[in-house]
Amino acid sequence: MTTSARTPYAACAEEGAKFDAALKRMGIVAPPSTVRVTEEGDMKVTRVAPPLLTPSQTARLVSVVEAARR
Numbered sequence: 199m200t201t202s203a204r205t206p207y208a209a210c211a212e213e214g215a216k217f218d219a220a221l222k223r224m225g226i227v228a229p230p231s232t233v234r235v236t237e238e239g240d241m242k243v244t245r246v247a248p249p250l251l252t253p254s255q256t257a258r259l260v261s262v263v264e265a266a267r268r
Contacts, residue, residue, distance in 0.1 A: 206244035207233055214246040224262050226255045 214231030221228055228249040235244050251259065 207235065210244050210246045214248070217246065217248060221249075221259070224258060226251070226258055228255060 210233040214233060218228075218230050228251055231249055232247045233244060234247045235242055237243070
């Protein structure tokens with residue numbers, strides 16, 4: 199029996215989608231996150247690139263995160 203391995207790209211895409219959904223639940227409408235693959239030295243690095251937010255969207259995100267930490 200074979201199982202498909204989750205690639206770093208797929209993992210980042212899934213987490214980016216979760217992040218986008220969380221933003222949406224907070225009332226922040228933004229473009230979707232993207233996945234970026236870069237090279238650091240001899241190693242490929244896959245990362246989630248969150249959407250660019252406006253200053254007011256960023257302030258909203260900061261207030262929600264700060265409230266969650268209390």
